[in-house]
Amino acid sequence: MAQNYGGAHHYTILKNNHFEMTTDKSIEEIAQEYISYMKILEQAGSFAVFLLDRFGHYYYVTEYIEASQELNIENLVHPDDLEVVRRIDKKVWEFLDTLPEEEKLAYKYIYEMRILDRGKYVRMIYQMRLLAFKYDNFLAIGMIDLAPEQSANTSVRFQIKNCLTDEIVPFAIETATDTLLTPREREILALAKEGMFSKEISEKLNISVHTVNRHRQNILEKLQVDNMIEAIR
Numbered sequence: 001m002a003q004n005y006g007g008a009h010h011y012t013i014l015k016n017n018h019f020e021m022t023t024d025k026s027i028e029e030i031a032q033e034y035i036s037y038m039k040i041l042e043q044a045g046s047f048a049v050f051l052l053d054r055f056g057h058y059y060y061v062t063e064y065i066e067a068s069q070e071l072n073i074e075n076l077v078h079p080d081d082l083e084v085v086r087r088i089d090k091k092v093w094e095f096l097d098t099l100p101e102e103e104k105l106a107y108k109y110i111y112e113m114r115i116l117d118r119g120k121y122v123r124m125i126y127q128m129r130l131l132a133f134k135y136d137n138f139l140a141i142g143m144i145d146l147a148p149e150q151s152a153n154t155s156v157r158f159q160i161k162n163c164l165t166d167e168i169v170p171f172a173i174e175t176a177t178d179t180l181l182t183p184r185e186r187e188i189l190a191l192a193k194e195g196m197f198s199k200e201i202s203e204k205l206n207i208s209v210h211t212v213n214r215h216r217q218n219i220l221e222k223l224q225v226d227n228m229i230e231a232i233r
Contacts, residue, residue, distance in 0.1 A: 038050075053138060095169070111156065
């Protein structure tokens with residue numbers, strides 16, 4: 001997802017998994033060098049491939065997508081996944097800020113989430129990698145493919161991969177329940193997901209039914225839902 005990123009007053013470019021420094025090429029010129037590669041990726045069968053900069057300008061978009069606006073990922077993400085994706089994006093750019101300049105292009109960011117496709121939501125794998133950046137702009141490649149698992153109940157998945165070493169960077173996804181609920185409330189919500197009723201939960205946790213019901217009510221209020229079925233989705 002396009003974000004503002006500050007850096008040095010020159011470009012760092014990724015070429016054949018090696019980094020080059022240059023001051024005489026614009027983002028547009030660098031993008032043109034990748035067009036033939038994008039066509040190869042498209043022919044390989046990706047649902048969509050694209051090149052874009054920080055400002056949302058598309059230098060290449062899969063041919064059958066009529067307008068770049070249709071590829072605005074935020075507009076296509078399922079509403080229930082969007083807040084988690086936004087939290088991930090924020091942490092990704094915090095992670096980039098910790099890296100030495102020469103390492104910022106070494107990582108690929110892999111999301112698995114529900115995306116609108118021809119009127120219905122399907123699980124897609126969305127990959128993004130920075131190809132070049134300057135203090136006021138960057139160039140990124142994006143690829144979207146159909147996820148092999150299509151369960152509607154699977155939460156957003158995400159990982160950061162170092163493309164030079166194949167290392168997976170540890171990354172914990174913080175959900176709304178993590179930030180809003182107390183440990184006890186999260187415990188009760190987890191047991192409710194297993195199909196337990198208040199009496200069963202009270203026996204398992206050795207607390208009163210009244211206490212369980214109070215926690216359940218707090219969960220509904222904090223998550224702004226009407227019932228536990230909505231809370232456990």
